[in-house]
Amino acid sequence: MLGDRWSLLIIRDMMLRGSRTFKEFLDSYERIATNILADRLRKLISYGVITTEPDPTDGRKRIYLLTEKGIALAPVMTEMVLWAADHEETGNQALVRLMREDKEKFLAGVRRRWAESRSRE
Amino acid sequence: MLGDRWSLLIIRDMMLRGSRTFKEFLDSYERIATNILADRLRKLISYGVITTEPDPTDGRKRIYLLTEKGIALAPVMTEMVLWAADHEETGNQALVRLMREDKEKFLAGVRRRWAESRSRE
């Protein structure tokens, strides 16, 4: 799954933007077709990187969550974002600044938010 | 180029195995078709991640080298290898051990070897 463009973007949006639903992924600024998105979500589930469950407050929705294996990708994503910020188009500047100031602290924050969202389920 | 399987493997082999020629990339254990390899090398050059020049000792060969922008991907590759080692098939165990013992030291070594190979050109 490393090496698939859409999978990486999905993981990035889940990890850094907190995206959780099919619609939120679709609205992410990069264009993705619904069939491709559905396919990648299925594959990510089969890889054990994410899981899915119905939204308890809205039966129509499904919620997608990172697993332990998924959140373990945080260091990879962080390094990717930092490299892109240095060498390609600039993304979220505030986020990049946070990452650069203290990488370990930033990662700890990502993991903490993930653990908290898990415990609410 | 992040998000393309072959590009990542080429960069990995250049960075961690010291691969430098078309043939060395082909012989890398993952199968890659010659046209795909040529295409990815071309794209990596256009991205500014690698450069190429004729082999001074063998006119038939071309040598591919990482640029500054390319070697800056070392932290990304390292985190990818560590994640894969923890969660997927196991690759080069000795390398993984080195990375885990002291990540910064490992990265310094990669950068030093790269600088030395540059200065020999």
Added chain:
DNA sequence: CAGGATCCGTTTCGATACTG
């Protein structure tokens, strides 16, 4: 309306054969 599935033209891939 959210989360998909299906259809379909277009792009990319990958295996093999061939060339400088």
Added chain:
DNA sequence: CAGTATCGAAACGGATCCTG
């Protein structure tokens, strides 16, 4: 050795349709 040419197979992506 380092690629290019060719061609069928697979993946993509857009539009649209379906279902709870």
